[in-house]
Amino acid sequence: MxxxxxxxxxxxxxxxxxxxxxxxxxxxxxxxxxxxxxxxxxxxxxxxxxxxxxxxxxxGNARLNLATFVTTWMEPQARELMAETAEKNLADRAEYPQITAMEERCVRMLARLWHAPRPEQVRGCSTTGSSEAAMLGGLALKRRWQERRRAQGKDTARPNIVMGANVQVCWKKFANYFEVEPRYVPMEPGRYHLTADTLTAYCDDNTIGVVTVLGSTFDGSYEPVADVCMALDGYQAATGTDIPVHVDGASGAMVAPFLDPGLMWDFQLERVASINTSGHKYGHVFPGLGWALWRDAEALPDDLVFEVDYLGGSSPSFTLNFSRPGAHVVAQYYSFLRYGFEGLRNLAAQSRATARALAARIQAVAPYELITDGSELPAFAFRLAPGTHGFTVFDVSHAMRARGWHLPAYGFPAPCQEVSVLRLVVRTGFTAELAGMFIADLTEVTRNLHTARPAIAPPLKPLVTA
Known part of the structure; x- marks a missing residue:
């Protein structure tokens, strides 16, 4: 027929x-x-x-976008796998059990990579990105705090969460959407992320947790997670209040394990309850894919996990969405198998080496000075030296955009609002040839701006970035 x-x-x-x-x-x-x-x-x-x-x-050309941490290059084989599985719904786990198995394997790989004491007891899931993963981590912190307060016969009316003013916007959304008071530890001149010496002044019995950032979007720097945990150990000894830590490793959790093996930041620290990362950043997967992992079942309360049984089989679910393609999980599994530890280390090392070389070249171009140098995340921030007149970093960004480069300029939050910077992110696919062309264009643009029009007024709001 x-x-x-x-x-x-x-x-x-x-x-x-x-x-x-x-x-x-x-x-x-x-x-x-x-x-x-x-x-x-x-x-x-x-x-x-x-x-x-x-x-x-x-x-714009995604390869010339120096603002984003998000992956803009993948191998043809990975692209093919994504195309072949784009129509497969990750939520339909009974129909596509092998994609579910791949997701679970990725969680175990990350658990071991992040030194979980008992990898088999780690709970984790894929998400649409680090923003969702961070919100899930925040929700678990809030629920654990509520359960503990109720068990003590105390109210749960005024939860708060402590973090540096440099956190990504997803944490501000979390606090707003889920009614948690955000307590931002402000920046100071020369200190542009959270440090251990000031954070406990913002903590109290209502603090659900402290967020540390492994790779600030403002300048690529790591926050000292181990020092923060030590400060909270002292705070607990003095007050009896046990405050867990969530590590926002959107970028750094896929860089530090390969390039900074001696750095203490992950589940080796008992106070670290949960970690999130972006598969679509230094996990080498196109957007959007994130991962959220909890140390054990105690860190993720059971009543936050739903059993879904109306697609032909019962499966646990802890996400803020439902249907989404399984292609990104497949691509992450491919990436892990394709590169292995050595390959991922080589990719990260290449990006960091390129970032540091670029930073050194830029520092030699007057009148720029570095805020960071790319020695942590393969990203760094730089600014015009104090006393520079006639143009601003916003002029530089505008002129580079005219040449095809997206080089973001932004101001830091108060009380460092006088600091305005340019930030450059190096990702896989940013070749030495591109780096050379970038330096040539930046040098020429800077020379031209010395005699250019009056400076452009800065934008009213600081950077919001992926």
Missing amino acids: PIPHTDVMPEAEFDTLTVSRGGGLPPAADLLQPVDELPEFASEPDLVCRRVRDELMLD
Whole structure:
């Protein structure tokens, strides 16, 4: 029996849209149709594809985007696997058990990479990115605090969470969405992230946890997680209040294990209850994929985990969404198998070496001075030397954009609002040739700006970045 014809409209209805087949332009009237209204009729797929591609040409080149930490290059084999599994719903675990198995294997690999004392007891899941993973970590902190307070016969009305002013915006969203008071430890001149010496002044019995950042989006620096844990040990000894730590390792948790083996930041520290990372940053997967891991079942209360049984089988679920493609988990599994520990170390080392070399070259270009040098995350911030007149970092960013580079400029939050910087992120795929072209363009742009128009006013808000 022949398969019935399933076109949504008879082929003859498309005759007026076939002018593009010979390379001609569509009718002018068709070009003037509103772009924010659903068309009345279907169109030729090739024509629509060309229109979409033409519009996307106006976007920036992802490889020249030095603002983002997000992966912009993957091997062809990984791309193929993602294309082959894009239609598979990760939530439908009974139908696609092998993708679920791959997810569980990735969790175990990360648990061992992050020195979990008992990897088999670690609880973890994939997410759409570090923002979701961070919120899940925050929710677990809040629920543990609520349970502890109720067991003590105390109220749970005013939870707070302590973190540096440099945290990514997802933590501000968490505090807002889930009604937790954010307590930001402010920056100080020369200290642009959380340190152990001041944080306990912001803690009390209502503190659900302290967030530490392994790789600040502001300047690429690591926060001293071990020192923070030690300070909280002292705080518990003095007050009896036990405050857990969540490590936001969106970028650093996939860099430090390979390049900084002596750094204490992960589950080796008993106070670290949970860690999140982005598979789509230095995990070498296209966006969006994140991971959230908890030290053990005690760190993730059971009542936050739901059993889902209406897709043909029962499976646990702890996410803020439901349906999403399994392709990203498959790509992460491929990445882990493809590179192994040595390969991931080599990729991270190459990125860090490129970042440090770029930082050294930029420092030699007057009038720039470094805030960081790329020796932690493969990212660094730099600024104009005090006393520079005639142009600002915002002028530099604007001029580099005209040459195709996206080099972000932004101001730090109060009380360091007078500090404005440029930040450069090195990722896999940023070659030595690209680095050389970048330095050449930056040098020429800087030389031109010395005699250019008046400085551009800075934006009103600080950086928000992936």
